Amino acid sequence: MLRSPLPLDSFALDPQAEAPLYRQLYDALRGAILDGRLAAGARLPSSRVLAADLGVGRNTVLSAYEQLAAEGYLEGQVGAGTRIAASLPDRFLAVGAGERGTLTAKTDPGIPLSRRGQLIASVKRGAARYERGHARAFQHGLPAIDQFPATLWSRLLARRARDPHNGLFGYETGEGYRPLREAIAAHAGAARGVICAPEQVIVTSGAQAALDLAARMLIDPGDAAWIEEPGYLGARGALLGAGAKLVPVPVDHEGIDVAAGRALDPLPKLIYVTPSHQFPLGVTLSLPRRLALLDFAGAAKAWIVEDDYDSEYRYSGRPIASLQGLDRAARVLYMGTFSKTLFPSLKVGYLIVPDALIDAFRTAIRLTGHVPSPAIQAALADFIGDGHFGTHVRRMRAVYAARRACLIEAIERDLGEFLEASPSDGGMQLVGFLKRRVDDRKAAEAAAAADIHVTPLSTYYLGRRSDGGLHMGFAAIPEAQIARSARRLAQVFAEAHL
Structure with missing residues (x-):
């Protein structure tokens, strides 16, 4: 041959x-x-x-x-x-x-990005990825996908996807599949104290899509937007993409400092906050600050985007009611996502908008393409309506509480020389503050060399950073892996003389 x-x-x-x-x-x-x-x-x-x-x-x-x-x-x-x-x-x-030998496409320097495009590209977010369905310690923002009832979900999705005459095979469902919007309104009202009707719910293809839609609709280039300092990089990118002038407002143990924000810029067009579980510090916005923020927004005619990204997971005391539920001036847009509670690739989020914005947002979402698959929306509506969502959240709350306790114990036992765990009653991640004056980026680099993922707290600061720390996720990490990785991280820090 x-x-x-x-x-x-x-x-x-x-x-x-x-x-x-x-x-x-x-x-x-x-x-x-x-x-x-x-x-x-x-x-x-x-x-x-x-x-x-x-x-x-x-x-x-x-x-x-x-x-x-x-x-x-x-x-x-x-x-x-x-x-x-x-x-x-x-x-x-x-x-x-x-x-010859390379096929890497290069950007033509003669065709520059727009100014906003350059600003968006400058926001570097670390990639959160699973290796064959498993997360590395201590990746944050990831749920335990191995605990998700995938067989049940596939059955619900198949039931909705097998009939081309069920009305789910068209181009779009506009602002969202009606039964899903009804389920979201009912859940947000019962679990988070949100006051809304299904007509106010706009279903989006994930939390980032919701942020992008809100920023596009509410911000003109040059408008001031308050963001938390430190704060969520996804919000920073969406607001920069809309042309906003970012105003980083400091966060302390009571949440965003409204008085400091007023001194920095008294006329913001939009205020982005994570009041139930501040990202990344984990503090809860106090009631006096909530009332002050709402009063200020009403007087300044500013919109508030309330990101309630992981409020289902609170491990002590009763859940904190939403900021939106206290709003009497109709200035708050409430934002949620199912990616943290179910699985990331689901890509279903939502905005609950004031009555005055309903028609505009309904029109806009058709033009932006931020609408998730109707079949997935229908299956999710079934998942919630049949009680599976509530069951899953309750079960995962117990799992995550145990993993959180395991991480806090491991920090105290093995990493106490280097880190102090932040006080936090909820969420899927926490901050380990560095006890010594060490560059948290160098600490993260040392961890990465040992295949341990921690995010430097300084990453989330737009202006001058405060104390160094490491953002550490625990939700997707089994307890044995948490303990093992904490011991390894202590060894790495000792060898690096941190």
């Missing part, structure tokens, strides 16, 4: 990789074509020969060849076999002769 003339040493196929073998081969061949290792018009070996040389099934090679032919990279001639196309569809992607 003839041997393949291809550079097989560059076509390493890994049966253990997530990508199927045919896709790996397709990527390798396409890359070789585009960077010139396989010239236009060159003849490829038969599928049988290449399969034998690579040690794979012939169907693997056939699938890769068929995909490349469909995209115009290959062409077949009767009696002449399969050849590289003479005119390649991605010729404009080919690199210059001095840059």
Whole structure:
């Protein structure tokens, strides 16, 4: 049998990789074509020969060849076999002769981003990712997806997705699937003291989409927007994207300092707050501060965006009622998400807007494309309406309470020389304040070298940062892993002389 003339040493196929073998081969061949290792018009070996040389099934090679032919990279001639196309569809992607071997696209410096685009790109948010369904210690903002009732969810979703005549296969459901909006209004009213009707609920494709929609609709370029200092980077990015002038208002043990904010800028157009469980410090906005904030917003004609991102998880005392429930001037937009309570890729969030904004937000969401799949919305409505959501939250509250206690104990036992856990009655993460005057970025880098993820508290400051600390998640981390990783982190800090 003839041997393949291809550079097989560059076509390493890994049966253990997530990508199927045919896709790996397709990527390798396409890359070789585009960077010139396989010239236009060159003849490829038969599928049988290449399969034998690579040690794979012939169907693997056939699938890769068929995909490349469909995209115009290959062409077949009767009696002449399969050849590289003479005119390649991605010729404009080919690199210059001095840059062969790379396919990395580079931004043309002659086509700069907009000013707002540059500001958005400057907000660097760490990627929270699962490795085969498991989180690294101590990634924050991640629920325990292995605890989610996936079989039940798949059954609910399949029931909604199998009938093309159920009204869920159209382009959109506008402001949201009506039964889901009813379920959200009922849950927010009962659990969070929100005062609303289903008509006020706007369903979005996640919390970030809700933030983006609110910022676009309420901010003009140059308008002042209060943000918490330290505060959530996602809100910073959304407000910068709308052209806002950010005003970082300090947070203390009672939450955002309204008096300090008034001194910094007395006429904000928008105020973004996380009153139930401040991100990232974990403090709760006190009642006097809540009332002061509402009075100020009413007098200044400012909108308040209340982000209630993980309020379901409170481990001592009764849940704190929403800021929106105290609002009598209709200045508060209440924002929630199911990504923290269920699983991140669900991508369903919502805004509860004052009556005066309903029509505008209904129109806007159709134009922004921030609407999640109707079938997913319907399945979620069933999940909530049938009582599964409440059951899941109660079960996870117990799981997370145990993991939180485990982390606090591990910090005291193993990391007490370096860290002091922040007082917090809820949430899915906490801050470990560094006891010594150590750069928290260097501490995070040392942890990362040991495959432990902690976020420097300084990341969340827009202006001058305060005490150094590490943002540490516990919700997605089993107790044994928490204990093991805390011991390892103590060892890392000791070796780094922190």
